[in-house]
Amino acid sequence: MANPVYIKIVEDIKQKVNSAELKPGDTVPPEAALCKEYGVSRMTVRKGLAILVNEGYIFSVPGKGSYVQKPEVNKYTLLYDEMNNPINSVDKARLLEVNIIMPDEKLADELQTTRNKHVIMIRRLFYTDGAPVAYDNKYLLYSKGMPIVEKEIEQATFQEMVSNSMPIFALKKKISISAQMPNEEIKRYLNIYDELALLVVEQKLYNNENKPIGIGVTYYRGDYIKLQGYSE
């Protein structure tokens, strides 16, 4: 028993929850009671409860007590890297086009900017074993320090493209995943002759004031990519 006391408290309560001895909505014994039960000071008990709060097992209401939380059954941790996925990896990227453009109305709207502000457009192809596996299209609000040198852009992930002008920690991202059929242009780029589905991943990057700074769509050959996630 090298474990600290608060870990014991955490494990005991987890076990009670997992065995349904404590059900969602039930009250956890008050801190004072746990102090007595384990013969420890209140700070030690609170450290244990803090861990349970963090892991989503319980929540506390000041003045009332601590309660067993309803589990968040629909939340998963998804691992997504533009150029690496569990069944395949991009080994080469080729720049099709990089341009500074004025956004059309739809794009200006999505980026919460105006039509007279510069936007960098990047179009790339990703390759695995010499074969094109994904078509990638990004739009970035132009700001100083951005890489517009082709060499720098070619192999960069979305994060890396903006990280020159802002620290990566301040980035918020949204992602949305869907399945589509390829249009003629994408069929050409990805050498698709038969029927093949695309996995489409849209990314939107925001700064820490929640202003969008870039959007991107990557179209993956369905036989190339598999995204994976987990919960607990």
Next chain:
Amino acid sequence: MANPVYIKIVEDIKQKVNSAELKPGDTVPPEAALCKEYGVSRMTVRKGLAILVNEGYIFSVPGKGSYVQKPEVNKYTLLYDEMNNPINSVDKARLLEVNIIMPDEKLADELQTTRNKHVIMIRRLFYTDGAPVAYDNKYLLYSKGMPIVEKEIEQATFQEMVSNSMPIFALKKKISISAQMPNEEIKRYLNIYDELALLVVEQKLYNNENKPIGIGVTYYRGDYIKLQGYSE
């Protein structure tokens, strides 16, 4: 400034990280220094640092110090509910088949069971506005207390199917997402006459000893579903 001191400490350090004044790998000032700087006791400083550890900003090494963490750029929180997604919801489910079967070798292997153990097979269709939008296929290890009453199964999510026999908190889940073309059977079920891609979501459920207790695959019409996630 109604905020407690430790929140102030958290915000100050976050700001330093976000502004690149502290870069990944840099040392955070030792606790004793922060105590002096803020004129508070060590426990208060430690509470602040604990939050930063939890949020992935820093990590601590006993005997050495605390360091700024490299951000986990590839982790997203994905919201996935079999019957609800951001652009649509299932309003009706129809049971195609429920059966107790003996698994073939591949299935027995995936469920880490043997071919003489009972497995429940469930096949369903999900509907939105009267039209079929997804075909769902699940295999559950049979255990006592499981719902094999058709009424109960029809509208149940994967979690709910097993929650009678085990508390939902003890569930671990893996999910994998891909895009495929429908086969003839699925085309029939989902009324697909043209070219339409499927978004395929595989789920695998484990108990808290990491033994698989069920696997399921749901085939969604690509024009029906969009999965969404976020980071930060």
Next chain:
DNA sequence: CAGTGGTCTAGACCACAGC
């Protein structure tokens, strides 16, 4: 050895719930 973080105590005062 001194400096670091990890654990823990035995108090304190506060704001808030509910009676």
Next chain:
DNA sequence: CTGTGGTCTAGACCACTGC
């Protein structure tokens, strides 16, 4: 009012690191 959780103190001892 009592009981609850939230914040905070001023110490303590430990194990580990690096010199």
